[in-house]
Amino acid sequence: MQKTALITGSTSGIGLGIARCFAKAGYQIAFNGLEANGAEVAESVGKEFGVKTTFSAANLMNPEAIQTMVAEAEATFGRIDVLVNNAGVQFVSPVEDFPVAKWDLIIGVNMSAVFHTAKAVWKGMKARGFGRIINITSAHGLRASEFKSAYVTSKHGVTGLTKVLALEGAPFGITCNAICPGYVRTPLVEGQIKDQAKAHNMTEDEVIEKVMLKKQAIKDFVKIEALGELALLLASETSSELTGVSIPVDGGWTSQ
Ligand code: NAD
Numbered sequence: 001m002q003k004t005a006l007i008t009g010s011t012s013g014i015g016l017g018i019a020r021c022f023a024k025a026g027y028q029i030a031f032n033g034l035e036a037n038g039a040e041v042a043e044s045v046g047k048e049f050g051v052k053t054t055f056s057a058a059n060l061m062n063p064e065a066i067q068t069m070v071a072e073a074e075a076t077f078g079r080i081d082v083l084v085n086n087a088g089v090q091f092v093s094p095v096e097d098f099p100v101a102k103w104d105l106i107i108g109v110n111m112s113a114v115f116h117t118a119k120a121v122w123k124g125m126k127a128r129g130f131g132r133i134i135n136i137t138s139a140h141g142l143r144a145s146e147f148k149s150a151y152v153t154s155k156h157g158v159t160g161l162t163k164v165l166a167l168e169g170a171p172f173g174i175t176c177n178a179i180c181p182g183y184v185r186t187p188l189v190e191g192q193i194k195d196q197a198k199a200h201n202m203t204e205d206e207v208i209e210k211v212m213l214k215k216q217a218i219k220d221f222v223k224i225e226a227l228g229e230l231a232l233l234l235a236s237e238t239s240s241e242l243t244g245v246s247i248p249v250d251g252g253w254t255s256q
Helices: 013-024 038-049 063-077 100-128 149-172 187-200 204-215 224-235
Strands: 004-007 028-032 053-056 082-085 131-136 174-181 246-249
Touching: 004 013, 004 063, 013 028, 013 038, 013 082, 013 131, 013 224, 028 038, 028 063, 038 053, 053 063, 063 100, 082 100, 100 131, 100 149, 100 174, 131 149, 131 224, 149 174, 174 224, 187 204, 224 246
Parallel strands: 004 028, 004 082, 028 053, 082 131, 131 174, 174 246
Antiparallel strands: none
16 A cells, blocks of 8 residues: 655655655655645655655644644554654754744744644554654754754754654554754755854864764765665564654764
């Protein structure tokens, strides 16, 4: 039977790359994101790979909107087999100047929304005896960097939640794992390069070399396709005992 994946933040960057990998593998995709062209992105990926797609502009800061998004996807596709919690936001600032509104946003989108989406898909996955929840955290789910108090906190929170969902899902055929990328050149990172340049008083090239890739043993941005292929493996029927882990794809950063 054709499987369905709901992927948050899938109209840009890593989420879009993962959606394309899943569509190529024959999955139906429920897209989500705040990009104005989200519906066209979903439609064009559907056409390109010959799979059914939908789009929801649900703002993940709103738990009711999340419930509606999940209910609509279940009504359209009959099931959600795979949930990829990918949407994320970033803000870089020393803690003493960190805006409270940015803290609330980052904790809300990166961490609390993962709880809300998992809660919303749980009943259906449990009833069918199959579910795969994949959280895109970060090397910052395992390590800290200065100026990223909210982001590091949110990603460490999801590292913990991943383990809890793995334990609670075990009797019901639901697995939960996290993928922890190093730096991937997406719109989110383009923004960070600019912010870090200001924070460190450096040029953008210096930030890439001396700040970002400094921590990776392999001095290259991570490929989105590598994250998509890994997500597909975690989503497979065969990976039924692979649960509760956070897998770094970070050029050796967290090996140190
Ligand atoms: P991106 O900015 O390209 O995409 C983020 C997506 O999240 C967009 O589709 C955006 O619309 C969506 N989003 C943001 N706020 C939302 C909200 N309130 N409601 C609904 N959707 C919302 O970023 P990206 O680099 O592709 O990041 C994707 C994920 O990967 C994030 O969780 C990020 O923390 C993580 N990550 C990225 C990198 C990297 O280097 N790019 C590294 C490690 C982890």
